[in-house]
Amino acid sequence: MPEGNEIHRWAARHTAAFAGKKVRVDAPTSSRFEDADRLDNKLLLNVRAVGKHLGYNFGKDRILHVHLGMYGDFTEGTGELAPEKGALRIRLWNAAAVKLGTQPGESKRHAWYSNDDGTGHIAPEKVAWVELRGPTDCSIWTEAKWATLLERLGPDPLNGDKPLRFVEKITKRKTPVGALMMDQTVAAGIGNIYRAELLFRARLSPFAAGSTVPATTLAAIWKDAIPLMKAGMVDRRIVTTKPKDRPTKKTGAPLKEEAHYVYRRHGKPCLLCGTTILTKIMAGRNLFWCPSCQAAENAKD
DNA sequence: GCCTTATGCTCAC
């Protein structure tokens, strides 16, 4: 269940593991991915990421497009290939690093990040195989189709894009800013956690019409998003609270219950003012906000 | 075990 931070993280790891190498690709015949043969044993040139989309570039107008959707995820490992356990699993592996025909390896989901101390972490260049399950899309795209995607998506904080288009797209609309933040044509890669947390950190009401939000506030949100999302790439964990705002004042990796200001904290007191955090569906997803810190009147013209 | 929920998105109405 990824936002842009995880997608870019996978792109970086899979680049380190597979780019410039001959990659084996397979998928069960029962899966929806029929084209594994077109990529199997081909040289992977590079891996792209934009917003929540991944593109594995095999050259010759063959880009394996992966979108994880709500449920998709990767498992990764070293050495022996994990056994297939379901119909929809698609596997990529380094032709040179993985020996087949040995005892099946054990697929330990997320073994490399199971503890905050990094126990079990696999250095990206040591990854020999990845297994993909449950993606919304896994299909071979042409460069033209990828270009269409880039045209549609808004700027991506993790791709060095400037905030100008983000600011313009929001200030032109009367739609609540909390809904616009989820729109991938406004900003690519921001999802439900970052929406809630970025708005809180800016003390901005999610209900403020886009046109009423000062450009300086939006530019500040963009500037805030970049390091926050980069941090989420490192440890695959979204942390948005500042140590001084945590009840324990703990620095470094925070407790689970003090990693966010508002996301999934409805019914609990605001970490800053004690007001009860509220929730409501906006843009089809559960929005969380502090009605006091993010009062509508905070949004100035 | 069962039920709910989830960092996403598309399509039909």
Place this chain on the structure above:
DNA sequence: TGAGCCTAAGGCT
């Protein structure tokens, strides 16, 4: 606006 996609985890009983 709601259903559907599809998978796993967590909180219950």
